[in-house]
Amino acid sequence: MESIKVHAPATVANVGCGYDTIGFALDGVYEEIIVSKRSDERLVLQSIEGADLSLDPEQNVATIAAKALLNHIGIKAGFDFQIKKFFRPGSGLGSSASSAAGAVYAVNQLLPNPLKTSELLPFALEGEAFASKCYHADNVAPSLLGGFIAIRSYDPLDYFALPIANELHVLIVRPSVEVKTSEAKGIVPKSLDIATARNQWGNLASLVHAMHMKNWSRLKASIQDFIAEPVRKSLIPGYEEVRTVAHDHECVGFNISGSGPSMFSLFTASESLEKAKREINVFYKQKGISCDFFTSRMSDVGCQIID
Incomplete structure (x- = not known):
């Protein structure tokens, strides 16, 4: 060739x-x-x-x-x-x-x-x-x-x-701001107290188990970040509101995708994803912020x- x-x-x-x-x-x-x-x-x-x-x-x-x-x-x-x-x-x-x-x-x-x-x-x-x-x-x-x-x-x-979960639907929400990976990494804490580290390790072990067992309630409980999300969410306009919408529509996991500003949300039903997408779109339009959406599978x- x-x-x-x-x-x-x-x-x-x-x-x-x-x-x-x-x-x-x-x-x-x-x-x-x-x-x-x-x-x-x-x-x-x-x-x-x-x-x-x-x-x-x-x-x-x-x-x-x-x-x-x-x-x-x-x-x-x-x-x-x-x-x-x-x-x-x-x-x-x-x-x-x-x-x-x-x-x-x-x-x-x-x-x-x-x-x-x-x-x-x-x-x-x-x-x-x-x-x-x-x-x-x-x-x-x-x-x-x-x-x-x-x-x-x-x-x-x-x-x-x-294992990947073919039955899960992935919604990506990307508001029109840019977050450079190098800058986003710069604000992540360089040291952790034992309690924070313990909570993070527990969630990671639980997530791995949830993916193997296809236990979506456990997956939802596990996708919680004690390290990057608390400091990076301030870089993403409307983060808390979008998370609330996703959870109101029965997502089984929500967080920042990589360094952001994209957010990901996992759903077991495409209808729930579409309802959340429409509501998030209305929210950002009211805020005067343009936003892109991607729907995908793993x-x-x-x-x-x-x-």
């Missing part, structure tokens, strides 16, 4: 109690990356649609991740990149992660001896780290691999998959080749 087009899904990370440790891929929210071979050894960003991002290969997560892969393998090769985003950077849906994951997946497919997809995660992480100023795989792992991924350890990197599909 001389060229390839790849679909890289958006993601919901943290999922409330799993700060930097858990995230799941979305179905229907994504970006596309076309990667083509060059005759020289340059990595060239030809175009980026849907976002105002740098075309400098030293300042873009896609080419930084691709370069990390090529350096590791020891292959000198050049590629052109065309990126088309269907969701905005700074939305809390893993925009940098999907670019990094999609880029290494596409480049790997064009190599003579491609690595296994699971072996690409460290290189995608290099791109993600450039954007967020730290290493975290809760977005990039599910974007690359699909599914609901839990990160046990970063040194060494160790992760595993949780997806077990990560990066993949498309026509």
Whole structure:
């Protein structure tokens, strides 16, 4: 192949109690990356649609991740990149992660001896780290691999998959403000008291159990965050009101998606989701705030080749 087009899904990370440790891929929210071979050894960003991002290969997560892969393998090769985003950077849906994951997946497919997809995660992480100023795989792992991924350890990197829930409907609400991951991480407390840490650990263990048992009442009780949500919710206009609407319509989990400002809410019935969506839309219109909505399912599909 001389060229390839790849679909890289958006993601919901943290999922409330799993700060930097858990995230799941979305179905229907994504970006596309076309990667083509060059005759020289340059990595060239030809175009980026849907976002105002740098075309400098030293300042873009896609080419930084691709370069990390090529350096590791020891292959000198050049590629052109065309990126088309269907969701905005700074939305809390893993925009940098999907670019990094999609880029290494596409480049790997064009190599003579491609690595296994699971072996690409460290290189995608290099791109993600450039954007967020730290290493975290809760977005990039599910974007690359699909599914609901839990990160046990970063040194060494160790992760595993949780069951996804096809019966759950995901509502993403994104008010029109931008929250940069690096800035949102900067306001998270650097130390925790024992009681806070204990509550967080308990919720995370409970969430993992709930996903295995498909116990939605337990899931709802578990998706509570004592670390990031208390400080980050102030960055999101209408957060408390939107959460109230979601719970009034029987959601089984609500919190900030990644660093925000997107919020996610999980429903067992699509009718409940649509009612909540309409009410939230009216709320934001009354506030004079524009808002985007995405409806999705949890997806077990990560990066993949498309026509």
